[in-house]
Every structure is written in structure tokens, then in C-alpha cells.
Amino acid sequence: MQIYDSVQKKKVPFEPIRKGEASIYVCGPTVYDDAHLGHARSALAFDLLARTLKALGYKVTMGKNFTDIDDKIIKKVEETGKSLEEITTHYIARYLEEMDALGVARADIEPKATESLDAIEQMIEKLIEKDAAYLVSNGDVYFDTSKDAHYGDISHQVGEDEENQSRIEHTVGKRNPKDFALWKACKGDEDICFDTAFSRGRPGWHIECSAMIEKHFAKEHGNEQYSIDIHGGGADLLFPHHENEAAQSRCATGHELARYWMHNGFVQIGGEKMSKSLGNSFFLKDALSVYDGEILRYYLNSVHYRNNFNFNEEDLLAAKKRLDRLYRLKKRIVPGKGSAVNKAFKEALLEAMSDDLNVSIALSVIDEMVAKANEELDSNPKNKALKKETIANIEFIETLLGFGGKEPYAYFQIGIDEALKTKIETLLSERSEAKKAKDFERSDAIRDELTALGIAIMDTAEGTVWEKA
RNA sequence: GGUGCCAUCGCCAAGCGGUAAGGCCGCAGCCUGCAAAGCUGCUAUCCCCGGUUCAAAUCCGGGUGGCACCUCCA
Numbered sequence: 438m439q440i441y442d443s444v445q446k447k448k449v450p451f452e453p454i455r456k457g458e459a460s461i462y463v464c465g466p467t468v469y470d471d472a473h474l475g476h477a478r479s480a481l482a483f484d485l486l487a488r489t490l491k492a493l494g495y496k497v498t499m500g501k502n503f504t505d506i507d508d509k510i511i512k513k514v515e516e517t518g519k520s521l522e523e524i525t526t527h528y529i530a531r532y533l534e535e536m537d538a539l540g541v542a543r544a545d546i547e548p549k550a551t552e553s554l555d556a557i558e559q560m561i562e563k564l565i566e567k568d569a570a571y572l573v574s575n576g577d578v579y580f581d582t583s584k585d586a587h588y589g590d591i592s593h594q595v596g597e598d599e600e601n602q603s604r605i606e607h608t609v610g611k612r613n614p615k616d617f618a619l620w621k622a623c624k625g626d627e628d629i630c631f632d633t634a635f636s637r638g639r640p641g642w643h644i645e646c647s648a649m650i651e652k653h654f655a656k657e658h659g660n661e662q663y664s665i666d667i668h669g670g671g672a673d674l675l676f677p678h679h680e681n682e683a684a685q686s687r688c689a690t691g692h693e694l695a696r697y698w699m700h701n702g703f704v705q706i707g708g709e710k711m712s713k714s715l716g717n718s719f720f721l722k723d724a725l726s727v728y729d730g731e732i733l734r735y736y737l738n739s740v741h742y743r744n745n746f747n748f749n750e751e752d753l754l755a756a757k758k759r760l761d762r763l764y765r766l767k768k769r770i771v772p773g774k775g776s777a778v779n780k781a782f783k784e785a786l787l788e789a790m791s792d793d794l795n796v797s798i799a800l801s802v803i804d805e806m807v808a809k810a811n812e813e814l815d816s817n818p819k820n821k822a823l824k825k826e827t828i829a830n831i832e833f834i835e836t837l838l839g840f841g842g843k844e845p846y847a848y849f850q851i852g853i854d855e856a857l858k859t860k861i862e863t864l865l866s867e868r869s870e871a872k873k874a875k876d877f878e879r880s881d882a883i884r885d886e887l888t889a890l891g892i893a894i895m896d897t898a899e900g901t902v903w904e905k906a
Numbered sequence: 907g908g909u910g911c912c913a914u915c916g917c918c919a920a921g922c923g924g925u926a927a928g929g930c931c932g933c934a935g936c937c938u939g940c941a942a943a944g945c946u947g948c949u950a951u952c953c954c955c956g957g958u959u960c961a962a963a964u965c966c967g968g969g970u971g972g973c974a975c976c977u978c979c980a
Contacts, residue, residue, distance in 0.1 A: 446910090448922085463980090464980075465980090466980075467978085467979080472980090473980085474980090475979085475980040476980050477980085478980070479980040480980080482980090507978090508978080509978070509979095592909085592910095592975080592976085593909070593910080594908085594909055594910085594975070594976060642978085669980095670980065671979075671980030672911090672974075672975080672980080673974080673975070673978095673979055673980065674979080674980070675910095675975075676909090676975060676976065677975095677976085677977090678979090700980090701980070702911090702974090702980095703973090703974075703980075704980080705973080705974095708972070708973075709973075709974095710973075710974065710979095711980095712979065713978090713979080739918080739919080739929090740918080740919070741919085741920085743911090744911095744912085744919090745911085745912080745973070745974080747918090749917095749918095751917070751918085751930085752917075752918050752930085754930080755917075755918065755929065755930035755931085756918085756929085756930085758929080758930065759928090759929050759930075762929090762943095762944095765943065765944080766944095769944090795920075795921095796920095797919055797920045797921090797927080797928070797929095798920065798921090798927075798928085800919095800920095800928065800929075801919095801920075801927055801928035801929080802927095802928085803928095804927095804928055804929065805927090805928075808944090808945080811943095811944055811945065812944085812945055812946090814944085815937090815944060815945055816945095872939085875939075877939055877940070880939090880940095881939095881940070881941085884940095884941075884942090893942065893943090894941090894942070894943095895941085895942045895943045895944090896938075896941085896942075896943085897943075897944090902943090904942095904943095
């Protein structure tokens with residue numbers, strides 16, 4: 438397995454800390470709003486990584502956190518009058534629901550900041566002890582970036598330029614402009630505060646992840662050099678979030694946080710990063726209300742995870758058509774039991790995915806398998822061995838890539854209610870009567886009627902089948 | 907201002923020094939009562955200019971054009 442390490446800036450062989458195991462921690466969402474397409478892409482990318490490692494035989498432990506204490510959540514509390522818990526549980530549930538729809542496997546560990554306050558406090562205390570962190574007069578605790586000789590190794594982005602420094606807010610008592618808050622003391626009557634040995638307040642964003650990794654991963658998955666194998670997240674987290682995480686952990690534990698760092702590219706709309714400030718966010722829930730989760734999954738995963746992804750509906754439609762082809766093949770071979778996966782097919786897929794998740798190649802391997810199977814079924818529709826092998830092939834696609842698992846008729850008939858279904862069936866039997874009587878005018882009229890209903894039909898050797906167009 | 911990423915057929919997108927995968931769209935054919943579906947065939951020399959090499963989309967230098975990070979962000 439080769440993965441691209443964004444710190445070394447190149448593809449490197451994946452060598453796990455513990456033989457046969459792989460621990461992955463991905464930065465999850467801050468739960469103050471609905472998930473957007475970017476959250477989906479990140480989740481999908483690392484889901485693919487986990488699936489690939491599993492298929493290669495690794496015992497994978499996946500962790501994804503929920504940041505449930507944060508300034509933005511507190512702002513939401515103030516705006517809505519709801520409690521912090523009400524807000525975070527709501528968005529966490531929504532997030533998980535939507536990820537389920539995309540076929541993203543649940544993480545093995547889903548830590549929350551609110552459940553990791555003990556670890557956060559411990560880590561900060563340790564940093565203060567080592568003088569890598571300091572308490573200022575208002576109760577804030579800052580990390581002293583000058584105490585970490587390797588600060589900047591992750592993002593390569595920490596220079597001495599004055600221009601840059603001038604952009605960073607100077608807070609009273611900070612030793613260095615780049616020092617960042619580990620703990621924010623309560624100012625006034627804020628009620629979302631926690632008591633600690635150093636002050637009453639709440640954790641900063643960066644320390645949450647470091648502490649959660651130490652609490653939930655390091656003991657079981659790390660060694661004396663690294664806490665986890667792979668740390669992932671969106672490319673925008675590289676700096677400062679991951680730089681700061683790495684620095685804190687290094688200073689607190691004496692070893693590196695992660696052996697590899699992987700970052701996914703953005704989802705863009707019209708060539709620009711999707712973001713709240715640009716007003717071009719696309720919520721996952723809105724996409725899911727129009728498109729099936731499986732199609733969104735296929736589409737969002739069809740571009741290499743490191744590239745930026747320019748979202749648009751035409752491309753999504755093209756992706757859907759490509760997935761349709763797989764399901765049409767599945768229609769031809771189902772029902773039945775699978776035999777063994779075609780060896781060459783399986784190897785080709787694994788080889789593609791082992792190369793830093795080269796999905797494009799994997800998808801082309803699938804396209805070729807589909808075309809070849811269709812060709813053979815055209816010449817010999819009763820080829821049982823081929824059918825069984827193809828069933829197994831598609832099952833393998835499902836485990837490795839997470840699509841193709843649906844019952845094909847269900848796939849093509851999503852969103853069609855029973856009443857419409859009955860109507861379609863009635864029209865279709867009327868049409869076959871007409872066809873039998875060679876009343877083609879009538880049968881074509883029925884087909885037009887179905888087209889108007891958004892239904893496409895196709896006559897096969899086994900009879901007429903229909904799909905939602 | 908600093909730091910990166912990217913530029914391949916109408917569109918999406920592989921390629922990682924050895925002579926351009928795959929999909930969508932389009933065209934032609936087979937099949938079909940006609941369609942649809944499926945199958946077959948056809949469709950690019952890789953932003954520009956230099957250089958290295960027997961050989962470059964792939965490496966180096968210089969342009970041009972996009973995008974991102976440096977501030978909360980997947």
C-alpha cells in the first residue's frame with residue numbers, strides 16, 4: 438500500500454506501527470450546523486482508505502471525533518436559546534444519519550470533546566509542567582511555539598516573515614505571536630465553562646484532537662514513536678490545526694502524533710471553495726433530498742481524494758449513468774448466489790486502490806468488467822458460471838468501494854410509490870397485449886405515457902423492464 | 907507579501923521518462939416492429955516558450971492562467 442503523506446509531500450509505502458494493524462484518526466465536524474458536501478467528501482475519502490486497508494488484510498481502527506465545544510457552538514447557543522447539548526446531539530445525529538446514507542461505515546471510536554475533558558486537562562497540565570505552555574493573567578493558557586523545535590514541520594508554513602505575524606492577533610501576555618490558545622478562560626457570565634486546576638474555562642480547538650487521540654488511541658495502537666498510524670482531514674486543516682496538534686502532542690508525550698498525514702481536497706462550486714463566507718455552501722441534506730446517497734457516494738469518490746472536486750449536476754448525472762451500467766448488469770445476473778471473485782479483477786482493483794486510492798483506475802477496471810460480462814451474456818445469456826462470478830465480483834466492489842450492493846430493481850425504482858408502481862405495471866401489461874396484437878400505435882402511445890411519467894422502459898428477452906428515468 | 911497545489915478530447919478524469927486508461931456527450935453499425943438497454947467501431951499528442959535525454963504529458967528553467975493555505979473551516 439502506497440499513501441501520499443502530506444508532510445513528506447510524496448507517496449510512501451504504508452508501514453504500520455503494529456504489524457497487520459492500522460489506526461486512523463480523522464478530524465470530524467464541529468457540530469453547530471448541518472454537514473455540507475465537503476464533510477461528505479472527507480468522510481468518504483477516509484472511508485475508502487479504511488475499506489482498502491481492510492481488504493488488504495489490516496485490522497483497521499477508525500476514529501472520528503465530534504468537536505462539541507467550540508465558539509461557534511456557543512454562538513449558536515446564544516442565538517437559539519437552546520442548550521449546548523441539545524444543539525450538539527441534534528447535529529451529531531443528523532451527521533451520522535447522512536453519513537449512513539452515503540454508505541460511510543461508522544467509526545470504531547467516536548470521541549467527543551465533552552467526554553474527553555479529563556484528557557484535555559491532563560495534557561495541558563503536562564505542557565505547563567514542561568513549560569511548553571503558560572497561563573496568562575486572564576486565565577487563558579497558551580502553547581509556547583518557541584519551545585517546539587519542530588514547529589512548522591507539518592505545514593512547512595512557519596516562517597519568520599513579519600508581514601505574516603502582523604496578521605495574527607496580539608493578545609496580552611502572549612510570548613510569541615504564533616502561540617495559540619490551549620484553554621480559553623471564562624470571561625464574565627458564560628455558562629459553558631469547566632473547572633480545572635489552572636482556570637475555569639473551555640478547551641481550545643487544537644488540544645481537543647490531541648487529547649482525544651491520546652485518550653482513545655495511543656495506548657492500544659501506538660508505540661514509543663507514534664500515537665497513531667494515519668491522521669487525516671481536509672486540506673484546510675493542515676495549518677494551523679494539524680501543525681498545532683502535532684506540536685502539542687510532541688511536547689506533551691515526547692513522541693510524534695502520527696506516522697502519516699493525509700489530506701483531502703475541497704469540494705468547490707463553480708471553481709471556488711465551498712464555504713459559508715462565500716455563500717455557496719451546499720448542504721448534504723439538500724443533495725440527499727434530490728439524489729440517492731449511493732449516487733452521491735459514487736460521484737464524490739470518483740475523483741482522486743487529493744484533487745479539488747468541482748461539484749456540478751451534469752457531472753453527477755454522468756456519474757449516475759456510469760453506476761446505472763453496473764446495476765443493469767446486475768439485473769441480468771440476479772438473483773443467484775455468487776461463486777468466487779475473478780482473481781484478475783480482484784487484483785486489478787486492489788492494485789489500483791493500493792496506489793494511494795487510485796479510484797479512477799478502479800472505476801475503469803469495473804467498467805471493463807461490466808462491458809465484458811455484458812458482451813458474454815449477449816452471446817450466451819445462460820452462462821451460469823459467468824453469472825455467479827459476476828455476482829461475486831459485484832459483491833467485492835461493494836465491500837471495497839461501497840456501492841453496487843442494492844437490489845437492482847430497488848436501485849432503479851427509488852422514490853416510486855406503490856400507487857405509481859401499480860399504474861406502471863398495468864400500463865406495461867396493456868402494452869404487451871398491444872404488442873402481441875401488433876398494435877404498435879397503441880404500444881408506442883403507452884410508452885410515451887410512461888415517458889411522461891418519468892419512466893424508461895426496455896424490452897429484454899425476459900420481458901419488459903422499467904426504470905425511473 | 908509568504909507557502910503550496912493544479913493546467914490532458916466538447917465535459918469529468920487516469921497517467922509518476924518509453925511513445926495518451928475509463929466514463930458522459932457525439933457519429934456509424936449490430937440487435938429491435940420502432941425505441942430503450944446492451945455490444946462493436948470511430949473521435950486528443952497533453953496551456954505557451956526554452957532545456958536535459960536515444961526517448962518527456964511525464965524531469966529542469968521561464969512564462970501565462972486557475973485554486974488553496976497563511977484567520978473559523980472537511
